Amino acid sequence: MLLKTISRPIADGIGTTFHEKKILDELDGGNEQATWRNLPQKKQLLLVALCRLSTPLSNACLLPYLYFLVKSIISDPGHATAPQQISRLTGLLVAAFPVGQMITSMLWGRLSDAYGRKPTILFGLIISVVANVGFGFSRTIRMLVFWRVVAGMANGIVGVLRTMTAEIVQDRKHQPRAFLAPPLVFNSGRVLALAVGGCLADPARNIPGLFGSAGLFNFSKHPDGVEWALDYPYALPALFNGMVLSSCLVVAALWLRESHPTNVGFWRTSGNTLIELFRSHIIHRPARKYELVESEDSEAATTNVVSKTFSAGLSTTEKPRLPFCDIWTRGLCMQLFAFALLPLHNATFLHIFPVLLSMPVVLGQGSRLFAFRGGLGLSSPTVGLILAAFGIAGIILQLLVYPRIQRRIGTLGVFRLANTIFPFAYILAPYIALLAGHGFVKWIAMAAVLFTQVMARTMAIPSSVLLLTNVAPGRNVLGTVHGAGNTLAAFASACGPAIGGALLAKGIELGAVGLVWWSWLASVSTVALVWSWRLPESTRADEECSEPE
Numbered sequence: 046m047l048l049k050t051i052s053r054p055i056a057d058g059i060g061t062t063f064h065e066k067k068i069l070d071e072l073d074g075g076n077e078q079a080t081w082r083n084l085p086q087k088k089q090l091l092l093v094a095l096c097r098l099s100t101p102l103s104n105a106c107l108l109p110y111l112y113f114l115v116k117s118i119i120s121d122p123g124h125a126t127a128p129q130q131i132s133r134l135t136g137l138l139v140a141a142f143p144v145g146q147m148i149t150s151m152l153w154g155r156l157s158d159a160y161g162r163k164p165t166i167l168f169g170l171i172i173s174v175v176a177n178v179g180f181g182f183s184r185t186i187r188m189l190v191f192w193r194v195v196a197g198m199a200n201g202i203v204g205v206l207r208t209m210t211a212e213i214v215q216d217r218k219h220q221p222r223a224f225l226a227p228p229l230v231f232n233s234g235r236v237l238a239l240a241v242g243g244c245l246a247d248p249a250r251n252i253p254g255l256f257g258s259a260g261l262f263n264f265s266k267h268p269d270g271v272e273w274a275l276d277y278p279y280a281l282p283a284l285f286n287g288m289v290l291s292s293c294l295v296v297a298a299l300w301l302r303e304s305h306p307t308n309v310g311f312w313r314t315s316g317n318t319l320i321e322l323f324r325s326h327i328i329h330r331p332a333r334k335y336e337l338v339e340s341e342d343s344e345a346a347t348t349n350v351v352s353k354t355f356s357a358g359l360s361t362t363e364k365p366r367l368p369f370c371d372i373w374t375r376g377l378c379m380q381l382f383a384f385a386l387l388p389l390h391n392a393t394f395l396h397i398f399p400v401l402l403s404m405p406v407v408l409g410q411g412s413r414l415f416a417f418r419g420g421l422g423l424s425s426p427t428v429g430l431i432l433a434a435f436g437i438a439g440i441i442l443q444l445l446v447y448p449r450i451q452r453r454i455g456t457l458g459v460f461r462l463a464n465t466i467f468p469f470a471y472i473l474a475p476y477i478a479l480l481a482g483h484g485f486v487k488w489i490a491m492a493a494v495l496f497t498q499v500m501a502r503t504m505a506i507p508s509s510v511l512l513l514t515n516v517a518p519g520r521n522v523l524g525t526v527h528g529a530g531n532t533l534a535a536f537a538s539a540c541g542p543a544i545g546g547a548l549l550a551k552g553i554e555l556g557a558v559g560l561v562w563w564s565w566l567a568s569v570s571t572v573a574l575v576w577s578w579r580l581p582e583s584t585r586a587d588e589e590c591s592e593p594e
Contacts, residue, residue, distance in 0.1 A: 094230035101234035102286040110246035145197020146535035154528020157205045169202035170294040181283025204527030212304035247278040385533035386573040392538040393545035406481040442503045463505035467570035470497040475559030
């Protein structure tokens with residue numbers, strides 16, 4: 046009944062700051078056990094997650110056609126066409142994206158702390174749209190690399206999105222589920238991006254009914270198909286990305302609310318103005334007006350409680366920002382190192398494991414323990430379907446399994462458990478090559494290895510983000526903290542696959558395909574395991590995130 050004394054826009058969460066909303070949540074049953082149903086600010090979390098689509102669309106959509114894109118460019122007169130040349134250039138384009146992220150992640154974080162989360166995110170989305178379209182219409186390697194770097198720079202806002210998630214849902218018992226929303230959308234977007242990239246590439250050849258010589262869109266009746274699709278055969282996936290991200294940009298501009306405590310005023314006012322203009326002029330709906338609902342309880346007592354709580358809550362947001370040098374406490378630096386170790390081996394696995402599945406089968410190797418070669422000899426469509434299927438399994442694990450485990454053993458406990466699992470997956474992975482000729486057994490072994498790694502990273506990724514959030518020295522520097530984490534993660538994502546690829550090539554030369562798995566992946570994951578047990582217990586949120594008091 047307490048909420049009935051407050052105007053309906055506030056009760057609906059429209060036109061309020063997140064700090065006011067948090068107070069209302071506390072007044073309305075804040076001690077209720079955390080579930081998906083009572084997760085606060087679900088609409089805002091969905092908007093943040095939609096903004097997160099920028100990364101999988103920009104980074105994963107090109108993977109199915111990247112080899113053919115590079116081949117179509119360097120096959121022009123005057124260019125070499127050796128396979129190693131194509132592989133080297135594709136590797137350069139893949140590495141350019143995290144390099145761009147690494148350059149700007151800290152800058153985005155500092156800008157969001159100074160000027161607000163919402164303008165930073167909107168600006169990053171605008172750059173991402175331009176970068177995607179520019180990449181699709183580029184026909185030189187230099188321009189492709191340039192636009193990949195720009196796309197990576199735009200996606201440096203990942204840290205800001207994580208910061209906004211922490212500010213939207215400040216009740217720690219709800220944060221484990223809140224931090225699962227962006228990864229869920231990210232994983233779904235990655236599966237969609239891989240499918241769209243493969244289907245829309247070279248549309249004159251792959252979609253002749255629309256872009257071919259007799260296609261629906263061939264208005265000029267060109268004998269080979271739609272002219273722009275012939276001149277820029279890989280522009281259509283980029284245009285699709287641009288359209289989706291433009292839609293996310295519009296939705297975020299209209300309905301995403303500023304969460305930074307010192308920058309809410311302007312963006313709350315301008316955001317409400319945009320929404321009312323959109324409703325009245327575009328969809329012709331009457332503007333919402335504030336309407337006071339009378340309470341059956343004592344209105345005076347309720348008003349007194351709310352005003353005091355608002356004053357207490359808002360006063361805590363006026364603390365000055367910490368000096369840059371004072372942000373980096375010992376606990377934060379330890380957590381940042383753990384945060385960087387995860388993508389160092391996980392990004393390498395995502396690059397190396399599909400190669401192991403695709404490598405040709407080598408039979409008759411006996412029962413050698415270390416010196417063996419080959420892979421499973423699977424085709425590219427089969428590999429893609431397998432990875433997509435286990436990507437969906439990861440989404441299910443994030444929804445159903447992770448919250449329950451986290452509630453039992455806490456965030457730091459889940460992180461340590463995940464780091465315990467990783468080394469086993471990496472040590473056993475290369476041995477599936479010895480089972481290539483054993484029919485059904487090889488599928489069981491491959492599924493077991495992949496499921497083990499997917500389960501571990503499903504638990505590790507949201508836990509690492511939560512731990513980094515909890516160890517920040519202040520909420521008004523969360524943007525800087527997550528910017529630093531994103532910088533280190535991008536650097537690790539660029540270095541890990543590069544080192545792993547070199548060790549894989551060396552292992553193939555030596556006749557030991559497991560070299561990269563044992564000397565790099567297992568070693569890095571073991572260091573991460575040991576380091577997770579060195580993290581101070583004060584960074585965990587066991588009591589706050591598990592059962593309510």
